[in-house]
Amino acid sequence: MSATASKAPKATAADGSQFTAPGALESLGAARGRRRLKLGFSLFWRTFFLLALLLIGCTVAWLQTFRALEYEPRAIQTAHQIASLVNLTRAALVYSDAITRVSLIKTLADQEGVRILPREPNDRFDRYTSGELDQRVTEELIEQLGEGTTVASKVNEEPGLWIGFAIEGDNYWLLLDPTRFSRVGGRTWLVWLVTAMALSLAGAALITRFINRPLKQLSRATRQVREGEYEAHRLDERARTNEIRAVNIGFNRMADQLAKIEQDRAVMLAGISHDLRTPLARLRLETEMSVADEDARNHMAADIAQLDAIIDKFLDYARPDHVNFKPVLLREVVDACTYAVEDQADINIQVDVPTDLRVMADEVELTRVVSNLVENARRYGKTPGTDVADVAIHAQAHNDTVLIKVRDHGAGVAPALLSQLTKPFFRGDVARTSAAGAGLGLSIVAKNIERMGGTFALTSTPGRGFAAHIRVPRAAAPKSTEIPAATKKA
DSSP states (O other), X not given: OOOEEOSSSSEEOTTSOEEOSOOHHHHHHHHHHHHHHHHOOOHXXXXXHHHHHHHHHHHHHHHHHHHHHHHHHHHHHXXXXXXXXXXXXHHHHHTSOHHHHHHHHHHIIIIIOOEEEEOOTTOOEEESOSSHHHHHHHHHHHHHHOXXXXXXXXXXXXXXXXXXXXXXXXXXEEEEOGGGGOOOOHHHHHHHHHHHHHHHHHHHHXXXXXXXXXXXXXXXHHHHHHTTOTTSOOOOTTOSSHHHHHHHHHHHHHHHHXXXXXXXXXXXXXXXXXXXXHHHHHHHHHHHHHOOOHHHHHXXXXXXXXXXXXXXXXXXXXXXXXXXXXXXXHHHHHHHHHHTTTTOTTEEEEEEOOTTOEEEEOHHHHHHHHHHHHHHHHHHOOOTTSSOEEEEEEEEEETTEEEEEEEEOSSOOOGGGGGGTTSTTXXXXXXXOSOOSOSOHHHHHHHHHHHTTOEEEEEEETTTEEEEEEEEEBOOOOOOOOOOHHHHHO
């Protein structure tokens, strides 16, 4: 039956169900996004946070220790300065006459900001004990100036640093500017703390980056080797750190060995293909000429053809991992793949692929992918009770990717076997009988899709069918080169 394109957004199968855009890869992408979010705490950030936590704890502990040790010296120094000023003022007032005393008081107020006021019995004052430093200064002043000394922070609602003392039986207040002896404020401590933390975090980031740089390079090189790029990223074998240098040398030697093994494998498989196909060609010729029984001759020819197809599978699987990406019309690839089997009586294909949908892929590799999936569905996806495989090929664009789905309505595969189907030489004989071949079809598909930067997933519902889901990058639509109508008329 010929492959037909459906204009409707959904294709309807023989059982009445509708094939929609594949949802397995969408859920797979969301799950991978959640996994990256959960496991995305890199070694850099973990080391950085640990170092930052250590440095911040040390900074806070240092700050608290410094503040605790700073109180005592500052309190003693402040008390000594105030006591010296009070003693000097008292001596100057005692040994001066009345006229000179008035002049001295005025000079102290104008030049030093020190006021001498008589102390009245009904003066109201608040003691200078608002904090630990203030209490320690008060205690030290009383010890320096003697009993009867009063230290206040406010007298008659006038704030300041007030020192009460006596001169020849007369009581006086000495008013000082408290800012001259104030302790370091909370804002200053906060600025120091923020500055210390910022410098600590910057240092932690630099140290962490320096430590993790070799690990990051090793991770990138490992990823490239995993993708088959053995010579793309060589690690520095002259690193100054002995352990890093040893790891880099060992990694480079391992990459060289893997490259040699890969090259030897390709040469070996090419040699096997050449050595096997020559006697197979002779066997085919001798069969046609020597075997008289037509039925036996046909069976022998079919066996030889199957051996030849298995050799092709081996070569496809061992093909080098180098592809050339270019915009490819997906519908043309699908039509080319279905053309070879559209007249087969054992398959019925429905195609729902937009004619203008383009993907970034290697056309030859993409053709192998679709051909393998169609052949896999034709062999193992026959609808129960019939000898026909109803296959639907659906594709649609989703943002910057294209989702492709190839589904049959066969017996399906047990969910426990899905993860095994893309392994080389594995065949799901239990669920999908009549298995013939080398068991490389889905392995080739998975490998080719990975080479093209896509994603491949399998889903199955036993008794209702088997589906292959592909996500490949979408190619931008070509710019139109038509001349506008207005220009043509002109």
